[in-house]
Amino acid sequence: MAKQNRTRFALLGLLASESLTGYEMKKKIDGSLNHFWKISFGQIYPTLNVLVEAGEVEGEEENGSTRYKLTEAGRMALTDWLRQVPEELPVQKNELLLKLFFSRHEDHRETIKKLEKHEQLLTARLKVYQQIESSLMESCGSSPDLTYWLLTVRHGIAVTKAGLDWCRQSITFMKEWKR
Amino acid sequence: MAKQNRTRFALLGLLASESLTGYEMKKKIDGSLNHFWKISFGQIYPTLNVLVEAGEVEGEEENGSTRYKLTEAGRMALTDWLRQVPEELPVQKNELLLKLFFSRHEDHRETIKKLEKHEQLLTARLKVYQQIESSLMESCGSSPDLTYWLLTVRHGIAVTKAGLDWCRQSITFMKEWKR
DNA sequence: CGTTTATTATATCAATTAGATACTATCAAT
DNA sequence: ATTGATAGTATCTAATTGATATAATAAACG
Numbered sequence: 001m002a003k004q005n006r007t008r009f010a011l012l013g014l015l016a017s018e019s020l021t022g023y024e025m026k027k028k029i030d031g032s033l034n035h036f037w038k039i040s041f042g043q044i045y046p047t048l049n050v051l052v053e054a055g056e057v058e059g060e061e062e063n064g065s066t067r068y069k070l071t072e073a074g075r076m077a078l079t080d081w082l083r084q085v086p087e088e089l090p091v092q093k094n095e096l097l098l099k100l101f102f103s104r105h106e107d108h109r110e111t112i113k114k115l116e117k118h119e120q121l122l123t124a125r126l127k128v129y130q131q132i133e134s135s136l137m138e139s140c141g142s143s144p145d146l147t148y149w150l151l152t153v154r155h156g157i158a159v160t161k162a163g164l165d166w167c168r169q170s171i172t173f174m175k176e177w178k179r
Numbered sequence: 180m181a182k183q184n185r186t187r188f189a190l191l192g193l194l195a196s197e198s199l200t201g202y203e204m205k206k207k208i209d210g211s212l213n214h215f216w217k218i219s220f221g222q223i224y225p226t227l228n229v230l231v232e233a234g235e236v237e238g239e240e241e242n243g244s245t246r247y248k249l250t251e252a253g254r255m256a257l258t259d260w261l262r263q264v265p266e267e268l269p270v271q272k273n274e275l276l277l278k279l280f281f282s283r284h285e286d287h288r289e290t291i292k293k294l295e296k297h298e299q300l301l302t303a304r305l306k307v308y309q310q311i312e313s314s315l316m317e318s319c320g321s322s323p324d325l326t327y328w329l330l331t332v333r334h335g336i337a338v339t340k341a342g343l344d345w346c347r348q349s350i351t352f353m354k355e356w357k358r
Numbered sequence: 359c360g361t362t363t364a365t366t367a368t369a370t371c372a373a374t375t376a377g378a379t380a381c382t383a384t385c386a387a388t
Numbered sequence: 389a390t391t392g393a394t395a396g397t398a399t400c401t402a403a404t405t406g407a408t409a410t411a412a413t414a415a416a417c418g
Contacts, residue, residue, distance in 0.1 A: 005403070006274070013281035023367045036276035040405045045368060064412080065367060082278055082285045085296045089304055090273040091376095095185070095265040097215035097331045102192035104323040106261045111327075117264045125268055144283040147356065148290075152276045155345050162341030166334050177326065184374070202396045219376045224398060243383080244396060 007039055007047050012056060012070065012078040017145075019060070019069035022048055032149070035129075035156055108178050112171060119167045122160055129156045186218055186226050191235060191249065191257040196324075198239070198248035201227055211328070214308075214335055287357050291350060298346045301339055308335045 010033060014025050022044050029039050048068055051057035056074030059066040070078070096118050103111045133153050140146045189212060193204050201223050208218050227247055230236035235253030238245040249257070275297050282290045312332050319325045 007404080010277060013277070013284075016281060016284050021367070023365090026367095033277070033280065036271060036273045036280075038270050038272060038405090042370080042406065042408095043404065046370090078281070079285065082281060083289055085293050086274040086278065087296070087300075088274075089297075089300050090271060090275075091217050092215060092269060092271060093217060094215045094269040095267075096269075097334060098189060098192070098212070099261055099265065100327050100331050101212065101215070101324075102195060102257070102261060103327045105192075105195050106258065110262055114264050117266070118268075121266075121268050145280075148279050148282045151349050151352075152279050154349075155276060155342070158341045158345040159338050162337045163334070166337040170330050170333075173330075186375080200396065201398095202394090205396090217376090221377060221379095221399080222375065224396095 005047065005050065007043055008051055008056075009078060009081045010037055010039060011044070011047055011051065012074050012081075015057065015068060015070045016075070016078060019067040021065050021067055023065075025068075036152060108174055112174050115167055115171045115174065119164065119171065122164045122167060126157065126160045126164065129153055129160060133157065184226065184229070186222055187230055187235075188257065188260045189216055189218060190223070190226055190230060191253050191260075194236065194247060194249045195254070195257055198246040200244050200246055202244075204247075215331060287353055291353050294346055294350045294353065298343065298350065301343045301346060305336065305339045305343065308332055308339060312336065 010029075011025060014020060014028055014033075020028070025044055026041050029044075033039065048057065048059070051074065052059055052068075054073075056071055056077050057068050058071055059068050096114060099114060100111065133150065136146060136149055136153065140149070143149075189208075190204065193199060193207055193212075199207070204223055205220055208223075212218065227236065227238070230253065231238055231247075233252075235250055235256050236247050237250055238247050275293060278293060279290065312329065315325060315328055315332065319328070322328075
């Protein structure tokens with residue numbers, strides 16, 4: 001494990017604009033971050049506690065729940081982290097490709113089934129991304145985040161389209177390969 | 180954590196064609212699987228031990244090292260797993276997109292730097308994938324795995340090209356957005 | 359208005375994973 | 389002969405996953 005708790009920067013980033021409860025963070029993560037930075041809910045409170053202990057975040061009781069907000073130390077930690085240029089491409093785990101890699105050990109019709117399911121899943125994901133793009137443009141016109149958020153969702157759209165094209169070509173190929 | 184040790188199926192898959200030492204598995208993982216199914220070296224021997232205890236693999240001492248081979252139970256476990264159609268798309272963690280998402284909190288020139296670095300990394304990755312594709316076609320012409328391995332590397336090529344296009348468009352946009 | 363379901367909010371935990379580190383033996387290069 | 393690389397095996401700490409648990413409040417329903 002990289003001895004760098006990267007999830008803490010994701011939480012610091014979420015708090016950069018406003019204070020939030022842990023549960024509100026979960027909702028924001030579910031609606032946006034999880035498309036490109038999956039965080040398990042079970043990690044949020046432990047990580048928040050680490051951030052409070054590190055003095056980068058402070059929690060304020062309010063109507064029976066705790067709202068967390070960035071401290072100055074937290075803002076600097078976020079800025080320092082943001083400035084670092086990532087030196088590595090994303091780590092990826094793809095079950096379909098793993099199975100594809102071993103697919104000579106099964107009937108090719110099973111392979112086609114998997115590819116067809118994958119096509120469905122990608123199609124649904126593409127719709128979601130396109131809806132996100134539309135709603136961002138409709139409802140965030142004046143947000144300083146808009147430009148950057150659009151960039152991330154357009155990345156998702158581009159990569160999902162490419163995956164779909166590959167998938168469809170692969171299905172076609174497989175169907176013709178072993179008639 | 181998903182209560183399913185998915186790494187064990189990757190190891191079973193590697194052993195489907197031939198017996199291997201743990202270190203040989205590491206090398207095969209480094210040269211192929213790690214492009215779409217990252218496995219930490221620290222996981223290989225513990226997982227092999229689990230597979231031996233489960234009776235799906237057996238180890239044979241040979242010239243001072245242990246070669247592992249699939250048992251009939253292991254072959255059936257692999258076949259059962261292969262048949263299952265993945266119901267979910269890949270889990271992804273992308274540090275660049277995470278930082279992009281929060282980039283309104285820093286100068287846009289820093290953002291351009293990251294995108295440019297990302298372009299370099301994707302360009303290098305694309306070259307690697309294209310070399311893999313070429314060498315597969317040159318040297319595995321009669322292998323029953325060839326078709327499937329080509330499908331996986333072509334997925335990587337397609338997705339990497341899409342990411343590169345997005346990256347270049349994003350750089351262009353950022354440079355023109357805030358002159 | 360009482361009951362049921364959903365949401366909000368917080369927490370814990372076992373299993374898995376990541377990646378570093380350690381050790382030994384043999385082989386290749388100098 | 390010495391040094392560095394490879395082959396081979398192993399352990400460990402920290403982080404993560406995703407399930408599960410609990411409780412309070414709000415919304416929906418009969």
